[in-house]
Structures are given as C-alpha cells and as structure tokens.
Amino acid sequence: MAFDAAVIAARITAGADLVGSGFPRELSQIAPLTLPISITMFPNLTTDDVAQALAKASVKAGRPIRNRRLRGCLVAHHGRGIIFLDEDDPALQRFALAHELSHFVGHYLARRELAIARMGLGIVEVLDGLRPSTPQERLAGILSGCPLGAFADLMEREGGIPLSAEAEIMEYEADEAAFLALAPIGIVIAETTERFGRIDRSTVTQALTEVFGLSDSDANRHAPRIVNAAARNKPSFISQLRKAASDIKDERHR
Numbered sequence: 001m002a003f004d005a006a007v008i009a010a011r012i013t014a015g016a017d018l019v020g021s022g023f024p025r026e027l028s029q030i031a032p033l034t035l036p037i038s039i040t041m042f043p044n045l046t047t048d049d050v051a052q053a054l055a056k057a058s059v060k061a062g063r064p065i066r067n068r069r070l071r072g073c074l075v076a077h078h079g080r081g082i083i084f085l086d087e088d089d090p091a092l093q094r095f096a097l098a099h100e101l102s103h104f105v106g107h108y109l110a111r112r113e114l115a116i117a118r119m120g121l122g123i124v125e126v127l128d129g130l131r132p133s134t135p136q137e138r139l140a141g142i143l144s145g146c147p148l149g150a151f152a153d154l155m156e157r158e159g160g161i162p163l164s165a166e167a168e169i170m171e172y173e174a175d176e177a178a179f180l181a182l183a184p185i186g187i188v189i190a191e192t193t194e195r196f197g198r199i200d201r202s203t204v205t206q207a208l209t210e211v212f213g214l215s216d217s218d219a220n221r222h223a224p225r226i227v228n229a230a231a232r233n234k235p236s237f238i239s240q241l242r243k244a245a246s247d248i249k250d251e252r253h254r
Contacts, residue, residue, distance in 0.1 A: 003173045008106040009180035011035075012098070024213025025182055027097050036080040037104060039097065045070045045086035053084065072096035076108040078128050091215035098178035106177060107170055179222045183212040185229045192226070199230040 015033035016025060028039055042049045048067045054075060071092060073084040081104040085093055115123050119137065126133045189199060191211055196203040204226045208219035 003106050003177075005102075005106075005173060005176040005180055008102050008110070008177040009184070011105050012101040012177070013181050023183075023187075023211055024094060027094070027101060027181070031097075031101055035101070035105065035109075037083060037101070038081070039083045039085060041085050041087045043087045045073070045084055047073070050075065050084050072100045074100040074103045074108075076104055079109070079112060081108065089215060091209070091213055091218070094182065094213050095178055095215065095218045098181050099174045102174040102177035102181070103170065106173060175221075179218075179225065183208055183214060183222060183226075185226055188212065188226050189230050189233075199227060201227055 012027065012031055012035065013025060015030040018033055019026070019029050031037055032039065040053070042053075046067050046069055047065055050070070050073050069086070070084070071086050071088070075082045075084070083097060083100045083104070085096055085100075087093070112127055115127060123133075123137065125131045126137060188204065188207060192199055192203050192207040195207060195211075201223050204223040205216075205219045208214045208222055208226075209216060212219075214222065
C-alpha cells in the first residue's frame, strides 16, 4: 500500500486538540491519547538497551545486531508499539519521536489494519508471526495488495546508512511524515511571513527552530520544502501585473 505522508502526519497528531494545538507539538503527550503506543526514555540509548528492555518485558527481539547509539527505536508487536528515545536535546528527541511514530502508523499499523479489513481476523496470527501464511493467504495477500508476515527488522546500519533499498525508502517516508506532523508547510509559511515579512531559507530555518521546536540540523533539512512550496504558490508575474492594473483602475473610479 502507498505511504501517504500527509495522512500519516494527520493521524499521529489527531490528539493535538485534546492537549492544545500550539507549537512546538509535544507528541509524547499527544500520540498516546489516540494510538496504541507507549514511550520510554533512556540516557545514551543503544541497541543493547532496547534488547535488554525487551528481554525484561518478555518480548521476543529481532535478530541480534551490532551495538550502536540510537536517537529512537520502534518495536511493534501484536498491534501495539513501544518507542525508545534517547534522553538528549529536546529538539532532537522531538523529531526522533515523530519519525518513529510515522514508522508505527505508516509502516506497521496501517498495513496491519488493511490486511485485517481485507482478509479477516484469521490473518492476525500471520501478522504477529505466530504461524506462517498458507499458499491461499499469500495469494490473497498479493491480489488484495496486503503485505503479510511479521513486522520486519530494519535497524541494521553501516555507518548510519540503511543496508537495503526498502529500509532507505522507509526512512525517507518516515522523515517526510515527521516533518509534516511537527511543522505543517502551510502553517510554517504563514508564521514565517507574519514574523519576518518574507520567505527564504534563513527566515524559514529560524521559524522552524524558534516556533516549531526543530533542531538546527532538522530545520535545515526541512527548510527547502517550505521555500519551494511558497515559491510554487506565489502568484505569477502576469497575475501580479493584472492585480496591480485592477487596483489602479479601482482607485481611479473612487
């Protein structure tokens, strides 16, 4: 199924009105109100911390991977999710949470819900890895566009880079939804225009850090989207000339 970043962003922020809709958005307060998700913090979070926490909770971990530092990590199991976050800078933590929530909703929960809706509750055992799918179920899954099987482990990295094209695409998609959840493009444009009177890379980046709570690095990544969107939506030069001519005409008839 297609990943719609705007739809995913709307779903992970659905509880915003319940806690106040201002910015920066505190998804740690918003998301648990509407999603089956829990959030836990670790100082200097590593993959070993995640594995040990899962062992204590009697949750089966994925295949062993090399120990490394993490900003965030999602574990999804039986329709629920646990997000592990590093206790680092609040701005970095804010984006890491939005990113992992986007994985949970867009890459796990939405696909699970689609499979159940199209194939019935009997498919839950397959989705949870309790039994393999039958040939008939695999065929039905292909025909109905439903991915079957347990949620894949895509945590392994080489120098911070995902090891597969699938993982790289999923990381990009989660980033897109996270940015839209924390700093919706239209709202950023309006806020930047009101504060600075213009839209450019510098003013947008400043608004993203000061108003929307992004880190400098995340703001620099998101700013080009805002600037490009603002440029696409500017009236054309001809439209501006026509408006100016109309304004002059109106003024003469007053």
